[in-house]
Amino acid sequence: MQYIPNILFLIALAAGIGYFTMNIRKVIRNIKLGLAVDASDHKKERMGNVLRIALGQSKMVVRPVAGLLHIIVYLGFIVINIEVLEIIIDGLFGTHRIFSGIGAAYDYLIAAFEILALLVLVGVILFWIRRNIQKIKRFWSAEMKGWPKNDANYILYFEMVLMLLFLTMNAADLQLQHLGAAHYVEAGSFPVSQYLSPIFENFSESTLILIERSAWWLHILGILVFLNYLYFSKHLHIILAFPNVYFGSLAPKGKFRNLASVTKEVKLMMDPNADPFAAPAEGAEAPAKFGASDVMDLSRIQLLNAYTCTECGRCTSECPANQTGKKLSPRKIMMDTRDRLQEVGKNIDTNGEFKPDGKQLLDDYITREELWACTTCNACVEACPVSIDPLSIIMEMRQYLVMEQSAAPMELNGAMTNIENNGAPWPYNQMDRLNWKNEG
Amino acid sequence: MSDAIKVPTMAEYMAVGKQPEVLFWVGCAGSFDDRAKKITKAFVKLLHNAKVDFAVLGTEESCTGDPAKRAGNEFLFQMQAMGNIEVLNAYEVKKIVTACPHCFNTIKNEYPELGGNYEVMHHTQFLKTLLNEGRLKVEGGKFKGKRITFHDPCYLGRANGEYEAPRELLQKLEVELVEMKRCKTRGLCCGAGGAQMFKESEAGTKDINIERTEEALEMQPDIIAAGCPFCNTMLTDGVKGKEKEADVQVMDVAEMIANAEDL
Numbered sequence: 001m002q003y004i005p006n007i008l009f010l011i012a013l014a015a016g017i018g019y020f021t022m023n024i025r026k027v028i029r030n031i032k033l034g035l036a037v038d039a040s041d042h043k044k045e046r047m048g049n050v051l052r053i054a055l056g057q058s059k060m061v062v063r064p065v066a067g068l069l070h071i072i073v074y075l076g077f078i079v080i081n082i083e084v085l086e087i088i089i090d091g092l093f094g095t096h097r098i099f100s101g102i103g104a105a106y107d108y109l110i111a112a113f114e115i116l117a118l119l120v121l122v123g124v125i126l127f128w129i130r131r132n133i134q135k136i137k138r139f140w141s142a143e144m145k146g147w148p149k150n151d152a153n154y155i156l157y158f159e160m161v162l163m164l165l166f167l168t169m170n171a172a173d174l175q176l177q178h179l180g181a182a183h184y185v186e187a188g189s190f191p192v193s194q195y196l197s198p199i200f201e202n203f204s205e206s207t208l209i210l211i212e213r214s215a216w217w218l219h220i221l222g223i224l225v226f227l228n229y230l231y232f233s234k235h236l237h238i239i240l241a242f243p244n245v246y247f248g249s250l251a252p253k254g255k256f257r258n259l260a261s262v263t264k265e266v267k268l269m270m271d272p273n274a275d276p277f278a279a280p281a282e283g284a285e286a287p288a289k290f291g292a293s294d295v296m297d298l299s300r301i302q303l304l305n306a307y308t309c310t311e312c313g314r315c316t317s318e319c320p321a322n323q324t325g326k327k328l329s330p331r332k333i334m335m336d337t338r339d340r341l342q343e344v345g346k347n348i349d350t351n352g353e354f355k356p357d358g359k360q361l362l363d364d365y366i367t368r369e370e371l372w373a374c375t376t377c378n379a380c381v382e383a384c385p386v387s388i389d390p391l392s393i394i395m396e397m398r399q400y401l402v403m404e405q406s407a408a409p410m411e412l413n414g415a416m417t418n419i420e421n422n423g424a425p426w427p428y429n430q431m432d433r434l435n436w437k438n439e440g
Numbered sequence: 441m442s443d444a445i446k447v448p449t450m451a452e453y454m455a456v457g458k459q460p461e462v463l464f465w466v467g468c469a470g471s472f473d474d475r476a477k478k479i480t481k482a483f484v485k486l487l488h489n490a491k492v493d494f495a496v497l498g499t500e501e502s503c504t505g506d507p508a509k510r511a512g513n514e515f516l517f518q519m520q521a522m523g524n525i526e527v528l529n530a531y532e533v534k535k536i537v538t539a540c541p542h543c544f545n546t547i548k549n550e551y552p553e554l555g556g557n558y559e560v561m562h563h564t565q566f567l568k569t570l571l572n573e574g575r576l577k578v579e580g581g582k583f584k585g586k587r588i589t590f591h592d593p594c595y596l597g598r599a600n601g602e603y604e605a606p607r608e609l610l611q612k613l614e615v616e617l618v619e620m621k622r623c624k625t626r627g628l629c630c631g632a633g634g635a636q637m638f639k640e641s642e643a644g645t646k647d648i649n650i651e652r653t654e655e656a657l658e659m660q661p662d663i664i665a666a667g668c669p670f671c672n673t674m675l676t677d678g679v680k681g682k683e684k685e686a687d688v689q690v691m692d693v694a695e696m697i698a699n700a701e702d703l
Contacts, residue, residue: 062626254599255549259514263554266518291512320629320652325645373642376510376634377594382625398512412511415638420516423502424468425638433466434498436477437447437484 002094009091009220016224023231027307030345033354034300039247046246049387054245059385063314066130069123073159076120077238080166083113087220100187110188114170118192121163128156138313141322143332148311151233158226162219169215171196176208184212237310241386244308247301248387253378256395261288262403291399294360295341298393305388306338315380315390321373328373330380330390336365337393362397371397372409445484449498450531460495462566463533465547467540468503469669475676476539476669482698483539483563489701490576494537500527504546511635518554521546525556539563539694541595541668542633548600562596564606564667564693571612580614581700586662588615590693591652591675592627593668606667606693613700618659628652632670653678657688664690 039046052058057074061067086099100106131139131152139152170193176184190197200208230236237244265287268274292298295306315330316322322329340361348354362368374394381389401407408416415425423430453460464487469476487494505520524547528536536558538544548560561569570576588610596602603624610617622628631641631648641647653675656664664679666672669692676690691699 252545252549252600254545254595256509258518258550258553262514262518266515266522269519270522290514318626320631320648321642321644323628324648324651326642328642369642372639373644374634375594375629375631375636375648377629378598379594379626379629382598395510395512398510399514400512402512403515408511408513409639411639412635415635416508416511416513416516419503419505419508419520423520424472425503425507426468426472428472430502431499433471433501434447434449434496436466436471436480437445439477 006092006094012221012224013088013091016227020227020231023228026345026349027231027236029348030341031300031303031307033296033341033344034298034303035296037247037299037301039301042250045250046248049248049250050242050246053248053385053387054242057385062383062385066312069126072116072119072123073127076116076123079116080113080120082109083166084220084223087216091220096183097185097187100185106187107189110170111191114167114190114192117163117166121160121167124156124159124163128153128160131156138317141313141316141329141331143329143335144311144313148234148335151235152311154229155233155235158222158229162222162226165215165219165222167193167196169212169219172200172208172212172215175200175203176205176212179205179208181205181209234309234311237308237386240304240308244304245387247304249389253381256376257392259290259399261290289400290403291401292393292396293362293400293404295337295344296354297400298337298396302389302393302396303337303341305390305393306334306341308386309334309338309388310386311335312385314383314385315388318379318383320375320377320379326370326373327367328370330394332370333366333390333393334388337361340365362400366397368401368407370394371401374398445481446488447484447498448495450495450500450533451498453495454531459532459534461493462535462537463528463531464494464496465504465536465538465540465543466496466501467538467543467669469673470539471501473669473673475673479539479669479672479692479695482692482695485698486567486570486576486694490570492570492575497527497531504543506542506546507635507638509546509550510633511638517550521551521554521556525551525554528556528558533558535559535561537561537563537566539667539669539692541593541599542670545595545599562600562602562605562667564596564609565602567694567697568605568608571609576697577701578609578612578697579700583663583696583700584614586615587618587660588613588663588665589618589620589656589659589661590623590665590667591620591630591656591671592624593666593671594627594629594633596667597627598625606665609693609697610665613696615663618661620655620659622655628655630668630671630674632674637670637673647678649674649678650681653682657682657684661688663696664688665693665696666690667693 057071060070086097089098090096130136170190173184174190174193174197177186200211289297295303311331313331319328319330344354347357371394376391378391381391418425418427422428450463466480470480502524503520504524505517508520509517536547541562544560544562547556547558567576571578590606590610592603607617628651629648630652656675664675666675672690672692679685679688679690
């Protein structure tokens with residue numbers, strides 16, 4: 001009988017971690033639907049980016065208020081995880097405050113957790129106010145209606161409740177320590193919950209134990225539920241931000257990828273010895289599709305980008321097209337990519353393999369009007385605190401429109417014809433290129 | 441200044457068996473656009489003034505392919521790129537300077553993989569080098585004390601991380617440099633990039649160049665300084681749209697330096 005809590009805990013822990021692992025494997029499987037990319041270069045530089053941008057939050061503080069609040073919540077999240085480790089050991093072995101054996105250092109540790117928990121609570125409440133009372137514009141764009149808006153608030157509620165449970169647990173524990181209850185070792189320093197514990201002053205020991213145990217269980221179960229909520233939410237960034245930053249581009253932002261498949265064809269066209277009418281060699285690969293119309297045409301890094309996006313909207317609020325009322329929103333590009341990828345994933349779950357569903361990323365999710373509104377200014381790429389590149393997806397979808405469908409806007413076709421015929425986007429003769437030197 | 445400016449071509453250099461110090465890549469705007477041609481000529485004057493041994497490709501130059509690439513036409517881009525690289529490599533070009541950030545970005549970043557490896561500089565970077573080497577003198581002249589705001593071209597700034605060269609040059613002109621709220625890494629695009637220059641914009645509430653011009657005009661500048669022929673056009677149109685062309689000029693940094701000295 002006495003082992004029942006331990007067994008229940010083990011079951012909850014195994015179920016929580018098991019289900020999470022299953023879903024993460026799905027994320028990995030879905031990302032692998034994308035085209036493989038070699039990013040094995042510049043390991044040092046990439047690690048440096050992870051340390052600076054992801055761990056060090058260097059791009060978050062470009063917006064100081066949100067950046068500072070985020071650092072508080074992020075630090076709290078990382079540090080309070082040490083406490084979760086203690087809770088797991090206690091839960092599995094029926095111990096209580098197992099780390100208290102480390103002596104005075106434990107007081108500092110618990111004190112630090114408490115202060116961080118309070119700061120996180122304040123930070124999260126301020127985040128909620130920014131979203132729901134202050135109604136900061138980037139949280140109220142068209143693509144944020146419905147689930148994305150609720151998702152953001154659910155995450156904040158989760159964090160508020162978890163922090164409150166943690167502090168309630170400590171407050172009841174402190175009271176029990178004062179009463180000298182068996183099993184409740186006198187350990188820890190409680191700079192925050194000591195102000196809560198007077199609420200429990202006249203409670204009986206058994207009531208206190210009930211409160212402490214309830215808070216303890218709800219806290220750890222809450223963490224396991226929250227862990228499993230990640231997969232269904234934009235909150236995956238707490239894990240994926242790190243690999244995503246690692247795989248982020250190291251090249252100057254102006255360098256757009258040259259399509260190797262095109263290089264091959266252009267070289268063939270320019271080779272005077274090549275026979276333009278030659279049949280393709282036996283067993284030759286089918287010609288590659290140019291550009292992207294669906295998620296499978298994108299790279300694995302672009303798909304990782306989509307899962308990493310936490311919909312903060314910094315990209316969209318910096319986008320010149322979006323700021324001037326165009327439909328384009330770089331954040332929506334990322335959200336659409338993820339939504340479509342999830343849809344493809346579910347299709348595979350059901351059918352064992354992808355069965356064409358008559359849908360694609362282009363048109364069914366991202367419209368041409370959005371794609372053509374981009375000025376390729378890189379403001380979205382610069383703004384992203386976790387190195388997501390919405391611009392590359394826009395570019396590859398344009399490539400599909402132009403090279404596979406010849407569906408460029410009319411005026412652009414004119415400019416491209418000019419470039420092809422006379423080497424300039426305007427209808428001027430190449431032979432007149434130096435005329436300016438003789439004009440007054 | 442006489443009507444005709446001395447602008448040697450690579451072919452002429454080749455004919456006498458010589459190599460210039462640098463190739464001036466003029467670009468399509470610099471060659472054909474009336475406003476941009478003035479920038480081209482101002483830059484040439486500065487090159488002459490600093491006794492830089494330069495040449496242009498002239499009729500052998502062709503579009504870098506930037507607008508085609510950003511429009512999604514990778515084929516046309518690579519055709520243009522390989523054609524240009526063939527010409528540049530035939531002349532054994534080592535160093536290129538251009539007054540267009542789009543040409544600058546494309547040749548610098550996208551040509552190497554296709555076989556074109558050159559040292560590429562934006563004209564503001566090149567002028568800064570000339571200044572540091574003492575070959576070019578930049579003094580306040582008529583712009584001294586004038587209120588100037590600089591509009592960062594996306595393909596010089598964010599795309600290639602160059603924010604300081606144009607500003608250093610402006611500071612040498614002893615101007616009062618005022619920064620817009622959206623500047624440097626957070627600079628707002630003029631609206632021309634990504635081949636937008638060559639198409640109508642999508643439906644919205646405002647044109648991007650108007651949004652940017654309004655921001656620049658809020659700074660109450662005498663001159664809006666630019667470093668890109670396309671930004672120049674967009675902002676000039678914006679200033680005209682706001683009926684402010686009598687009070688505010690849009691000028692390239694190179695034009696300002698050339699005009700300060702009345703070259």
